[in-house]
Amino acid sequence: MPTFLKGFLERNGTGPGLLMLALVLFWVVGLIILPQLSMVDFSFRPNLPPPEIGGPKDVYTLDNYRHLVFGPKGSSADYNYVDLGVFFRTIVAAICITIFNLILCYPIAYYLGQTKGNHIRVLALMLIIPYWINEILRAFALRIIFGQTGVLNTLLVSLGIFDQPYDFIRNDIALYAGLGYAYILLMIFPIYNVIESLDRNQIEAARDMGASWWRIHRRVVIPYAKPGISSGCTMVFMLSAGALAAPQILGGPSSLWFTQIIYQWFNDNGNWPQGAAYAVVLLVSCILLVLTVMRLFKVNMGDIGK
Amino acid sequence: MRFSFLRLSIWFYMALFFAYLLGPLVIMSVTAFNSPSFPRMTPWECLTFEWFSALFQDERILNGIKNSIIVGFGTVILSVSMGLAGALMLTQIWPKLRATYYTIIIAPILIPGVVLGISTLVFWDRINRLLGLGADSFLSNGLFLTIIGQSTFIASYCMLVLVARLQRYDIGLTEAALDLGATHAQAFRKILLPFMRPAIASAAVLAFLASFENYNTTTFTFGAYPTLTIELAQKVRYGITPAISALAFIIVVLTVLAALANEANIRRKELAAAANATTVATVSGGIRLPRFLSGNPAAIILVLCAVAVITVAGTAATYSPAQCISDIREQKRIETEKRIQELRREREEREQSKPETTEPAIDPSTTPQSNNSGFGGVFAPDALGIGDDGATAPIEQPEESSGFGGVFDPGNLTTAPETPPADTENTSGFGSVFNPETLGGTSD
Numbered sequence: 182m183p184t185f186l187k188g189f190l191e192r193n194g195t196g197p198g199l200l201m202l203a204l205v206l207f208w209v210v211g212l213i214i215l216p217q218l219s220m221v222d223f224s225f226r227p228n229l230p231p232p233e234i235g236g237p238k239d240v241y242t243l244d245n246y247r248h249l250v251f252g253p254k255g256s257s258a259d260y261n262y263v264d265l266g267v268f269f270r271t272i273v274a275a276i277c278i279t280i281f282n283l284i285l286c287y288p289i290a291y292y293l294g295q296t297k298g299n300h301i302r303v304l305a306l307m308l309i310i311p312y313w314i315n316e317i318l319r320a321f322a323l324r325i326i327f328g329q330t331g332v333l334n335t336l337l338v339s340l341g342i343f344d345q346p347y348d349f350i351r352n353d354i355a356l357y358a359g360l361g362y363a364y365i366l367l368m369i370f371p372i373y374n375v376i377e378s379l380d381r382n383q384i385e386a387a388r389d390m391g392a393s394w395w396r397i398h399r400r401v402v403i404p405y406a407k408p409g410i411s412s413g414c415t416m417v418f419m420l421s422a423g424a425l426a427a428p429q430i431l432g433g434p435s436s437l438w439f440t441q442i443i444y445q446w447f448n449d450n451g452n453w454p455q456g457a458a459y460a461v462v463l464l465v466s467c468i469l470l471v472l473t474v475m476r477l478f479k480v481n482m483g484d485i486g487k
Numbered sequence: 488m489r490f491s492f493l494r495l496s497i498w499f500y501m502a503l504f505f506a507y508l509l510g511p512l513v514i515m516s517v518t519a520f521n522s523p524s525f526p527r528m529t530p531w532e533c534l535t536f537e538w539f540s541a542l543f544q545d546e547r548i549l550n551g552i553k554n555s556i557i558v559g560f561g562t563v564i565l566s567v568s569m570g571l572a573g574a575l576m577l578t579q580i581w582p583k584l585r586a587t588y589y590t591i592i593i594a595p596i597l598i599p600g601v602v603l604g605i606s607t608l609v610f611w612d613r614i615n616r617l618l619g620l621g622a623d624s625f626l627s628n629g630l631f632l633t634i635i636g637q638s639t640f641i642a643s644y645c646m647l648v649l650v651a652r653l654q655r656y657d658i659g660l661t662e663a664a665l666d667l668g669a670t671h672a673q674a675f676r677k678i679l680l681p682f683m684r685p686a687i688a689s690a691a692v693l694a695f696l697a698s699f700e701n702y703n704t705t706t707f708t709f710g711a712y713p714t715l716t717i718e719l720a721q722k723v724r725y726g727i728t729p730a731i732s733a734l735a736f737i738i739v740v741l742t743v744l745a746a747l748a749n750e751a752n753i754r755r756k757e758l759a760a761a762a763n764a765t766t767v768a769t770v771s772g773g774i775r776l777p778r779f780l781s782g783n784p785a786a787i788i789l790v791l792c793a794v795a796v797i798t799v800a801g802t803a804a805t806y807s808p809a810q811c812i813s814d815i816r817e818q819k820r821i822e823t824e825k826r827i828q829e830l831r832r833e834r835e836e837r838e839q840s841k842p843e844t845t846e847p848a849i850d851p852s853t854t855p856q857s858n859n860s861g862f863g864g865v866f867a868p869d870a871l872g873i874g875d876d877g878a879t880a881p882i883e884q885p886e887e888s889s890g891f892g893g894v895f896d897p898g899n900l901t902t903a904p905e906t907p908p909a910d911t912e913n914t915s916g917f918g919s920v921f922n923p924e925t926l927g928g929t930s931d
Binding site: 182189192193194195196197198199200202203205207208209212213214215216219220223288289292302304306307308309310311313314315316317318319320321322323324325326332356360365387415416419420422423424425426429440443444447448453455457459463464467469471 | 497500502504505507508509511514515518521525550568569572573575576579588589593594595596597598599600601602604605606607608609610611613635638639642670671672674695699700702703706707715716719720723724728731732733735739740742743746882886
């Protein structure tokens with residue numbers, strides 16, 4: 182028995198120690214690492230009926246990735262414009278939603294973090310309540326509002342801003358509003374947590390030295406809140422790029438989100454390896470993007486989730 | 488001056504922000520009480536509770552709730568215990584490995600739920616095949632896969648909550664217990680667990696809520712056991728009814744009540760602590776409000792809300808919107824009739840002035856194309872709502888069918904294109920013949 186295991190069991194006792202070890206191993210290896218590896222492995226295999234799996238045809242191939250870039254074999258187009266277009270649109274839209282959420286939430290988080298009083302608790306409660314409501318129901322609520330006969334259209338038409346009801350759903354405005362709405366809380370709380378611990382004296386010192394409010398934020402608050410901002414942005418970006426419910430409910434009939442294509446490969450077309458390949462592409466490109474941005478802004482991975 | 492302007496703009500911004508955050512929920516809740524069968528707030532027609540009874544008669548929703556609760560409990564047990572083990576491990580692992588380990592166990596929060604669902608499905612499918620089990624084995628069971636898939640990332644949330652508390656734990660307490668002769672298991676159960684209990688409770692609540700509302704992962708793993716969220720998504724995607732609003736309203740009310748109860752509880756403890764800090768005598772003595780309520784706004788609001796819910800539920804049991812609904816129908820019927828009368832009068836005037844044109848020269852089958860606005864009304868946004876009047880008129884007043892039947896008169900058809908149907912109300916009575924709701928209405 183290796184010494185570290187012995188030491189570990191001695192510190193925790195044999196029974197609790199073994200149980201702890203088993204649970205952690207099950208979680209880390211059995212639920213996190215192996216399934217991801219297995220998905221990556223699966224994405225390199227052809228789509229075979231169950232009896233042929235493990236047979237001579239079951240070899241590694243790049244076909245599934247080829248399909249995303251160049252389209253099905255024998256197609257006339259040079260590239261798979263539909264899927265690639267959806268992919269880049271998803272990434273760009275997720276970035277825009279993240280920036281929009283950051284701009285929207287930063288003032289609120291700053292206000293909540295720097296003000297003391299009983300009403301702050303009420304406001305925090307009001308922030309949390311929407312987050313406890315089902316994601317589907319939140320999307321549903323926005324659909325009621327943005328529908329053809331929805332509240333917003335009725336209001337705009339009666340005010341005379343539009344003479345025809347505007348189709349928010351077809352133009353994807355409902356989708357962007359819904360995605361922004363869904364993850365607001367994940368942006369506010371990390372920033373709030375950091376700003377709350379910022380010493381107010383620092384701000385006052387900066388003000389005494391004659392800094393304008395814009396300069397105070399740029400030089401004092403934002404550098405201090407950087408871990409919170411980055412963790413909020415990472416979560417919002419990853420979750421909105423990987424969102425499925427909001428695009429399904431609020432998306433226009435002609436526009437797709439990349440996760441919807443993955444969903445179609447799995448559930449409608451029954452081509453699991455193809456879907457797994459698309460999922461791997463989504464995961465890897467999101468992670469690479471996040472790591473690049475974090476490197477650019479000099480933030481550590483360890484700050485996420487604080 | 489500048490200060491007050493800044494303050495005003497902050498409040499204005501906050502108001503806008505919270506309107507964006509809470510407005511959709513309020514509007515959705517309101518639609519649960521409006522009678523049109525498409526969830527809408529305007530125009531307000533009748534206060535009704537029928538969507539709630541429709542909700543409780545929905546087998547699929549009830550079954551979904553049952554599955555959600557089973558999955559929720561499974562996820563709570565698995566993810567809290569894994570989260571606790573993971574958090575304890577984090578405090579003991581070598582410093583060199585700590586950053587890597589932390590990255591790995593925090594990663595599931597950032598991995599898109601879709602990817603988690605797929606990887607769970609693919610991996611356990613492979614294990615299942617390796618073991619040579621059939622398609623109906625335990626490992627490909629929807630409940631098992633859903634619990635496993637959700638626990639993967641919910642355990643990370645639990646771990647974060649538990650680590651925050653564990654950092655304040657004094658390891659000396661465990662050592663003291665061991666010195667006094669406790670076994671490791673006893674020290675764990677009697678010293679560490681009681682210390683961790685508040686964090687474990689909040690982790691469990693968090694895990695249950697996260698499991699209850701999860702969609703992205705579950706949609707790949709649920710198999711034959713659709714949870715409530717899955718059922719809701721199916722319903723919302725293929726036709727929405729106010730019954731969903733009714734469910735949302737119930738969830739909103741439960742959430743608010745739970746939040747208030749929690750707030751009241753915290754406040755009560757604070758008050759008790761404050762009272763203990765001063766003198767005991769001032770607290771005990773004399774007749775006063777129940778301690779629970781005094782100086783505790785959250786508790787007062789909670790009680791008021793509870794009373795309101797009971798009152799509303801009580802009224803709902805006795806209240807019947809039938810009168811109001813029939814009133815609205817009657818009103819619409821009268822409006823429709825008026826329009827038909829007007830139409831007929833116009834036609835008659837026209838007939839008198841130009842008798843030649845009354846010949847049915849235009850083939851009825853071509854009229855739909857020429858009568859563009861009349862049929863366009865079917866697709867007009869208001870058609871669904873106004874469609875009611877077309878549907879109800881023939882049912883309630885069968886003897887009036889002559890007035891309505893005039894619509895189908897070939898003579899009427901020929902004149903209809905000539906009389907410019909200026910208002911949509913006019914055309915919708917015509918267009919609603921093809922409205923799906925008409926079918927539903929006549930079958931009653």
